Amino acid sequence: MQRFINNPDDLVDEAVRGFVKAHRDLVALHPDNARVVVSRTAPECGRVGLVTGGGSGHEPAFMGYVGRHMVDAVAVGELFSSPTAKSFYDAIRAADAGNGVCVLYGNYAGDNMNVKMAARMAAKDGIEVRTVVANDDVCSAPLEEREKRRGVAGEILMWRAGGARAATGASLEAVQATAQKALDATRSVGVGLAPCTLPANGRPNFEIAPGTMEVGIGHHGEPGMEVVDLKAADAVADDMLDIVLAEQNLVAGDTVSVLVSGLGATPVNELYILYDRIATRLDAMNVEIMQPLVGNYFTSLEMMGATLTVMKLDDELRALLATEASCPGLKVTP
Amino acid sequence: MSGIRNANNAAIVREIAECIIANKAYLSEIDGRIGDGDHGNNMAKGFAMAAERISDDDSLADGLSTLSGVLMTEIGGSMGPLYGMMFEDMAEAIGDESMVDATQFQRMLEAGQEAVISIGSAHVGDKTLLDTLCPATEAFANTPGNFQARLEAMKAAAAEGRDSTRDMIARVGRSSRLGERSRGVLDAGATSCCMILCTLADGIIRRLA
Numbered sequence: 001m002q003r004f005i006n007n008p009d010d011l012v013d014e015a016v017r018g019f020v021k022a023h024r025d026l027v028a029l030h031p032d033n034a035r036v037v038v039s040r041t042a043p044e045c046g047r048v049g050l051v052t053g054g055g056s057g058h059e060p061a062f063m064g065y066v067g068r069h070m071v072d073a074v075a076v077g078e079l080f081s082s083p084t085a086k087s088f089y090d091a092i093r094a095a096d097a098g099n100g101v102c103v104l105y106g107n108y109a110g111d112n113m114n115v116k117m118a119a120r121m122a123a124k125d126g127i128e129v130r131t132v133v134a135n136d137d138v139c140s141a142p143l144e145e146r147e148k149r150r151g152v153a154g155e156i157l158m159w160r161a162g163g164a165r166a167a168t169g170a171s172l173e174a175v176q177a178t179a180q181k182a183l184d185a186t187r188s189v190g191v192g193l194a195p196c197t198l199p200a201n202g203r204p205n206f207e208i209a210p211g212t213m214e215v216g217i218g219h220h221g222e223p224g225m226e227v228v229d230l231k232a233a234d235a236v237a238d239d240m241l242d243i244v245l246a247e248q249n250l251v252a253g254d255t256v257s258v259l260v261s262g263l264g265a266t267p268v269n270e271l272y273i274l275y276d277r278i279a280t281r282l283d284a285m286n287v288e289i290m291q292p293l294v295g296n297y298f299t300s301l302e303m304m305g306a307t308l309t310v311m312k313l314d315d316e317l318r319a320l321l322a323t324e325a326s327c328p329g330l331k332v333t334p
Numbered sequence: 335m336s337g338i339r340n341a342n343n344a345a346i347v348r349e350i351a352e353c354i355i356a357n358k359a360y361l362s363e364i365d366g367r368i369g370d371g372d373h374g375n376n377m378a379k380g381f382a383m384a385a386e387r388i389s390d391d392d393s394l395a396d397g398l399s400t401l402s403g404v405l406m407t408e409i410g411g412s413m414g415p416l417y418g419m420m421f422e423d424m425a426e427a428i429g430d431e432s433m434v435d436a437t438q439f440q441r442m443l444e445a446g447q448e449a450v451i452s453i454g455s456a457h458v459g460d461k462t463l464l465d466t467l468c469p470a471t472e473a474f475a476n477t478p479g480n481f482q483a484r485l486e487a488m489k490a491a492a493a494e495g496r497d498s499t500r501d502m503i504a505r506v507g508r509s510s511r512l513g514e515r516s517r518g519v520l521d522a523g524a525t526s527c528c529m530i531l532c533t534l535a536d537g538i539i540r541r542l543a
Binding site: 008009055077078079080081082083084085086087109110113114116117148198200201205206221222223 | 359362363366367368369371372375376379406407408409410411412413414415416453454506507509510512515
């Protein structure tokens with residue numbers, strides 16, 4: 001294992017410290033909780049607060065999406081492990097300007113429990129909390145059990161839509177509804193080529209045999225639903241697109257947002273190779289791509305592989321995506 | 335003796351912590367086969383923190399309460415809230431009692447079991463720590479004899495419960511998405527729960543002598 005670490009037990013705290021130093025123009029550490037990162041613009045008077053959180057190892061997620069017109073505060077967990085209820089609670093308090101807080105997070109057992117407990121704690125302070133639980137990962141459960149699906153990179157588009165809606169001064173109900181709508185219009189799939197290693201374990205979490213790939217892999221290295229022979233990039237892109245489009249019902253003239261994220265160790269130029277094929281195919285379908293994102297937006301330590309996320313846009317989502325957003329992980333200038 | 339003192343017995347909780355720390359790599363390894371491989375690391379970190387904060391003068395209830403506080407405020411994950419609530423309600427069940435005898439202990443186990451059921455969404459058979467905790471609690475409640483004999487029965491049922499998870503398909507938590515592929519491996523939570531219950535029982539048995 002060749003990694004830049006001091007003590008594995010300290011790596012999350014050190015990474016968070018470095019992150020807030022590097023992005024001090026946009027974010028700050030919570031004064032009483034070293035596992036909560038808060039936007040410089042939060043809490044903002046007259047606006048609903050947005051919170052997310054999750055395990056570390058997905059950088060720039062989750063803390064990279066704290067900023068202007070994005071998430072107001074983030075709870076940071078251990079590597080691949082949910083933040084504590086206390087951290088979610090501190091994040092909720094930091095984000096609350098008196099208009100309630102919407103917690104937009106991914107569907108994992110730990111996060112579900114800790115957010116539930118945090119919301120209960122916040123309710124005692126008189127803070128109204130609503131939640132939207134991301135479940136964009138198509139391969140993690142069949143459509144009829146969509147509530148079991150995991151949340152992956154599609155969360156970024158959910159935060160973007162929710163953040164832009166909150167910026168308009170919309171009510172808590174309205175922000176929740178927009179974030180839910182964005183999520184319902186979003187599907188993701190992951191393909192893994194090589195595993196990742198938690199430094200404290202010192203060895204890979206699982207194995208992917210040479211010459212094979214795991215389709216539907218989770219972004220913590222949850223084994224995929226299918227292991228197949230490694231294909232050429234265009235064929236992989238086709239498979240990924242087919243999986244997400246199977247539930248999208250796209251027709252000519254539709255507009256989508258596309259996100260291709262690396263899982264950490266895949267060279268960025270390979271992500272562009274995937275995107276080249278995806279864009280070509282969508283173009284052939286006469287589907288317009290708005291604001292494509294290609295890069296390491298939601299990683300899984302040094303896993304090799306990529307995720308594809310497609311969000312089908314309606315007029316509201318299109319207008320929201322056109323607005324300004326500024327956070328360490330994403331900058332959009334209208 | 336029919337029971338142990340509640341006072342000055344927090345060292346039992348430290349013994350539980352030592353057991354978890356000693357099995358850190360093993361717990362992460364079995365978790366890594368069908369989960370994300372962090373169970374041992376996170377558990378060891380939390381239990382070690384708690385052990386540092388526990389003094390020998392503390393009562394068993396205080397020790398459990400300290401452990402609960404650390405798990406809930408410092409650890410997170412799934413195990414933070416699940417074990418956090420379990421130990422908190424166990425601590426409350428024995429509270430200020432001067433002695434922990436078989437009756438108190440049974441109340442403690444049942445309170446812990448209730449806590450895990452209420453915060454999580456699992457049932458027996460779902461390949462979770464409940465597959466250890468529930469049969470262990472039941473065995474303690476239904477075994478005749480003295481405190482020690484009932485503790486031994488609880489240990490045996492805990493181990494059997496843990497082993498039963500090997501052939502189960504996970505129905506909740508991260509490994510549940512694997513379906514059939516989750517079969518053939520012990521559940522990490524059921525395994526750590528067995529360690530916790532067995533070390534707790536051994537600590538009491540030694541002090542009963």
